[in-house]
Amino acid sequence: MAEQGDERRFGEFVVVRRHGYVAELALDRPKAMNAVSTDMARSITAACEALGGERDVRVVVLTSTAERAFCVGADLKERNSFSDADLVRQRPVARAAYTGVLELPMPTIAAVHGFALGGGFELALSCDLIVADRTAVLGLPEVSVGVIPGGGGTQLLPRRVGAARAAELIFSARRLEADEARESGLVDELVEAGQDRSEALALAARIAVNSPVGLRAAKRALRLGHGLDLRAGLEVEDAAWRSVAFSADRAEGVAAFNEKRKPQWPGE
Numbered sequence: 001m002a003e004q005g006d007e008r009r010f011g012e013f014v015v016v017r018r019h020g021y022v023a024e025l026a027l028d029r030p031k032a033m034n035a036v037s038t039d040m041a042r043s044i045t046a047a048c049e050a051l052g053g054e055r056d057v058r059v060v061v062l063t064s065t066a067e068r069a070f071c072v073g074a075d076l077k078e079r080n081s082f083s084d085a086d087l088v089r090q091r092p093v094a095r096a097a098y099t100g101v102l103e104l105p106m107p108t109i110a111a112v113h114g115f116a117l118g119g120g121f122e123l124a125l126s127c128d129l130i131v132a133d134r135t136a137v138l139g140l141p142e143v144s145v146g147v148i149p150g151g152g153g154t155q156l157l158p159r160r161v162g163a164a165r166a167a168e169l170i171f172s173a174r175r176l177e178a179d180e181a182r183e184s185g186l187v188d189e190l191v192e193a194g195q196d197r198s199e200a201l202a203l204a205a206r207i208a209v210n211s212p213v214g215l216r217a218a219k220r221a222l223r224l225g226h227g228l229d230l231r232a233g234l235e236v237e238d239a240a241w242r243s244v245a246f247s248a249d250r251a252e253g254v255a256a257f258n259e260k261r262k263p264q265w266p267g268e
Helices: 038-052 084-102 119-125 153-161 163-172 178-184 196-208 212-225 230-245 248-258
Strands: 007-010 014-019 022-027 059-064 069-071 108-112 115-117 129-133 137-139 175-177 189-191
Touching: 007 038, 014 038, 014 196, 022 038, 022 196, 038 084, 059 069, 059 196, 069 108, 069 119, 084 119, 108 119, 108 196, 115 119, 119 137, 119 153, 129 178, 129 196, 153 163, 175 178, 178 189, 189 196, 212 230, 212 248, 230 248
Parallel strands: 022 059, 059 108, 069 115, 108 129, 115 137, 129 189
Antiparallel strands: 007 014, 014 022, 137 175
């Protein structure tokens, strides 16, 4: 396990901090309210690739160092200078950043305050859980500038709130403030202003006491089974169960339960 407070930078705009078994992936471009430039997208991808390969990371929390925003989405100032060819070249770079967060194998939590718009909201949607504070303003305004959500929004939002509600939000391009976002299911936990990061890290710590093998398998079953018919979904679940049933974590969990002690997870 990495030391408490261990910190690594990925490029200029992303920093990863370790809190025991929890990794904090912080978006760190505060002067631009974390607008995702090409360089920042590459850094997010690199950080996710590194975290995905670290077996002692049990939970990842996605945070922001910007006071007024989680992330305002794509860097439109940069894109304003793009030719069509530039935009084509950037597309796989940008897409890899969102996919990197989405495909992290361990549970992920977004800690949202201020603006989480467009690609910023899509980064949050790519996480398993979203904790937001009362300053949060969320939305997918892409059709108002002539495009569509391209970081997973058209697919991830309906999985959270249903097809009709997602359509209304995407077609209208409107922004939701914190209370409506919570009532609509866009966020999972609403906390007081300034508490999003601390509450998300506390939730991550509660999750991280559990088996890392079990957590990753449970996430895999949840993700792969979603949208399948019940019979197919149960097959996905069975495959995930079989992947952990004979693991060292399962043996340790059963032994610790019977010996009335805290488990010491081997993580394999």
